[in-house]
Amino acid sequence: xxxxxxxxxxxxxxxxxxxxxxxxxxxxxxxxxxxxxxxxxxxxxxxxxxxxxxxxxxxxxxxxxxxxxxxxxxxxxxxxxxxxxxxxxxxxxxxxxxxxxxxxxxxxxxxxxxxxxxxxxxxxxxxxxxxxxxxxxxxxxxxxxxxxxxxxxxxxxxxxxxxxxxxxxxxxxxxxxxxxxxxxxxxxxxxxxxxxxxxxxxxxxxxxxxxxxxxxxxxxxxxxxxxxxxxxxxxxxxxxxxxxxxxxxxxxxxxxxxxxxxxxxxxxxxxxxxxxxxxxxxxxxxxxxxxxxxxxxxxxxxxxxxxxxxxxxxxx
Amino acid sequence: xxxxxxxxxxxxxxxxxxxxxxxxxxxxxxxxxxxxxxxxxxxxxxxxxxxxxxxxxxxxxxxxxxxxxxxxxxxxxxxxxxxxxxxxxxxxxxxxxxxxxxxxxxxxxxxxxxxxxxxxxxxxxxxxxxxxxxxxxxxxxxxxxxxxxxxxxxxxxxxxxxxxxxxxxxxxxxxxxxxxxxxxxxxxxxxxxxxxxxxxxxxxxxxxxxxxxxxxxxxxxxxxxxxxxxxxxxxxxxxxxxxxxxxxxxxxxxxxxxxxxxxxxxxxxxxxxxxxxxxxxxxxxxxx
Numbered sequence: 001x002x003x004x005x006x007x008x009x010x011x012x013x014x015x016x017x018x019x020x021x022x023x024x025x026x027x028x029x030x031x032x033x034x035x036x037x038x039x040x041x042x043x044x045x046x047x048x049x050x051x052x053x054x055x056x057x058x059x060x061x062x063x064x065x066x067x068x069x070x071x072x073x074x075x076x077x078x079x080x081x082x083x084x085x086x087x088x089x090x091x092x093x094x095x096x097x098x099x100x101x102x103x104x105x106x107x108x109x110x111x112x113x114x115x116x117x118x119x120x121x122x123x124x125x126x127x128x129x130x131x132x133x134x135x136x137x138x139x140x141x142x143x144x145x146x147x148x149x150x151x152x153x154x155x156x157x158x159x160x161x162x163x164x165x166x167x168x169x170x171x172x173x174x175x176x177x178x179x180x181x182x183x184x185x186x187x188x189x190x191x192x193x194x195x196x197x198x199x200x201x202x203x204x205x206x207x208x209x210x211x212x213x214x215x216x217x218x219x220x221x222x223x224x225x226x227x228x229x230x231x232x233x234x235x236x237x238x239x240x241x242x243x244x245x246x247x248x249x250x251x252x253x254x255x256x257x258x259x260x261x262x263x264x265x266x267x268x269x270x271x272x273x274x275x276x277x278x279x280x281x282x283x284x285x286x287x288x289x290x291x292x293x294x295x296x297x298x299x300x301x302x303x304x305x306x307x308x309x310x311x312x313x314x315x316x
Numbered sequence: 317x318x319x320x321x322x323x324x325x326x327x328x329x330x331x332x333x334x335x336x337x338x339x340x341x342x343x344x345x346x347x348x349x350x351x352x353x354x355x356x357x358x359x360x361x362x363x364x365x366x367x368x369x370x371x372x373x374x375x376x377x378x379x380x381x382x383x384x385x386x387x388x389x390x391x392x393x394x395x396x397x398x399x400x401x402x403x404x405x406x407x408x409x410x411x412x413x414x415x416x417x418x419x420x421x422x423x424x425x426x427x428x429x430x431x432x433x434x435x436x437x438x439x440x441x442x443x444x445x446x447x448x449x450x451x452x453x454x455x456x457x458x459x460x461x462x463x464x465x466x467x468x469x470x471x472x473x474x475x476x477x478x479x480x481x482x483x484x485x486x487x488x489x490x491x492x493x494x495x496x497x498x499x500x501x502x503x504x505x506x507x508x509x510x511x512x513x514x515x516x517x518x519x520x521x522x523x524x525x526x527x528x529x530x531x532x533x534x535x536x537x538x539x540x541x542x543x544x545x546x547x548x549x550x551x552x553x554x555x556x557x558x559x560x561x562x563x564x565x566x567x568x569x570x571x572x573x574x575x576x577x578x579x580x581x582x583x584x585x586x587x588x589x590x591x592x593x594x595x596x597x598x599x600x601x602x603x604x
Binding site for chain 2: 193194197211214215217218221222225283284286287290291
């Protein structure tokens with residue numbers, strides 16, 4: 001049954017289901033076969049499916065059943081978590097959370113990125129999505145990012161799979177935040193990093209608590225430094241405010257990072273640059289992702305990073 | 317916590333202060349010198365002015381930049397209470413060139429402070445124009461060592477010093493290297509400051525980013541070898557900003573000198589960034 005998937009190392013499979021029963025019917029034989037072959041198996045399922053699968057498969061020291069992710073979370077955290085889990089398991093099934101359309105742009109890039117970031121792990125990972133929450137466009141993206149597809153108990157090569165680098169390049173645009181169409185509170189051309197930091201501090205203080213302002217200051221600083229060092233002038237900083245939310249865009253006239261592995265913050269960038277007190281260019285971007293919500297786009301106006309900090313308790 | 321930060325005037329700086337000043341011209345230098353010395357009169361301290369050249373030339377210069385009010389106050393000061401001296405006599409030097417011997421020079425400052433106390437004063441207050449001792453890299457390395465030791469003494473003795481450097485002669489980068497070792501500095505003279513602290517190995521204050529990170533690396537290279545480990549607390553309560561370049565510098569310098577640094581900061585973001593990078597020789601503790 002699994003003959004069509006041998007020969008890969010990291011096997012990234014898509015499974016679309018319409019009901020919890022359908023999911024359980026798919027997972028049970030996959031888990032049973034894995035345990036029969038003495039393959040450590042990890043099932044990340046919501047409570048109902050977990051109960052049903054446990055009942056059908058029975059206990060085994062090689063089987064772990066854990067709660068599925070409830071929220072999409074951050075891409076870099078998924079990559080990190082997967083990198084720590086995958087060495088221990090030969091088979092993994094994850095019942096995916098419901099992804100809000102506003103988060104989809106990020107999420108589909110994550111699915112593409114996993115093919116690169118996890119390529120050295122010898123694990124068969126199935127991403128199980130509830131079709132009810134997917135639009136045809138979303139389903140198209142999922143086909144394009146999973147080299148294997150599960151259907152009717154079969155696991156086959158997915159002819160609609162695209163090379164992740166191509167997919168990432170084609171989907172490097174995040175949608176505009178409507179606030180970007182309104183006049184910014186402040187706009188600076190070619191600010192120094194010091195000026196950029198002082199500007200964010202000054203204009204954010206009445207909208208966000210100090211710890212959130214610190215995050216935005218750091219992210220803006222790193223974005224401006226990258227624009228000044230790696231982009232093309234002019235660098236333009238714009239800032240918008242709403243209660244509990246501050247948005248900053250940093251645009252330079254260049255094309256942006258050409259390597260999607262850099263722009264997608266996949267691998268932990270190296271800090272080992274001998275005696276130079278300067279890290280890799282990718283490190284700044286990668287850290288931005290740890291602190292704030294980030295969106296990117298490149299076009300005729302250049303390359304833009306949008307940084308947003310939202311304080312949930314203050315949002316109106 | 318010590319009085320720390322940028323100051324625009326040398327007036328009102330408490331008895332144990334250590335101030336780094338980059339001055340643009342003689343008028344600015346003497347304005348600050350008079351502010352600093354006149355406060356010392358009120359505080360009951362012994363006073364000193366140390367510069368380059370001859371004692372007579374220094375006295376003449378001092379007179380030239382004195383206004384009527386300052387002169388009236390000054391004339392009332394007992395001559396025994398005020399010394400004018402030249403750097404060549406005031407400091408101990410190594411055998412090669414005009415490079416200060418940091419340990420012996422600081423010992424002399426400590427002795428002068430104790431003399432002042434023995435003579436009934438509340439302490440010693442000095443204005444030092446150190447420009448001619450910081451002209452070359454070798455001089456600056458030695459003088460930075462001296463500044464660090466002097467700053468340590470300033471936290472425990474009634475010893476107040478304003479260390480002035482001529483921007484026109486040294487350039488702003490060389491002046492920044494020197495003034496960053498003082499808790500108080502002239503505005504904008506250095507992006508960050510590293511100074512003695514009663515609850516930590518040293519304090520870091522101000523802003524450290526990609527443009528000041530090389531200066532931080534140089535400064536740490538001068539002072540970390542003087543400290544004993546293995547674990548050193550760094551008081552970062554006054555550190556307003558540090559980017560990843562600054563954190564990498566702290567980590568690498570600590571590693572090079574076989575130390576473990578613990579940066580204490582109220583800023584959660586610093587801890588998150590350090591954690592994300594993964595720095596073996598730098599731990600960030602968030603103060604709640």
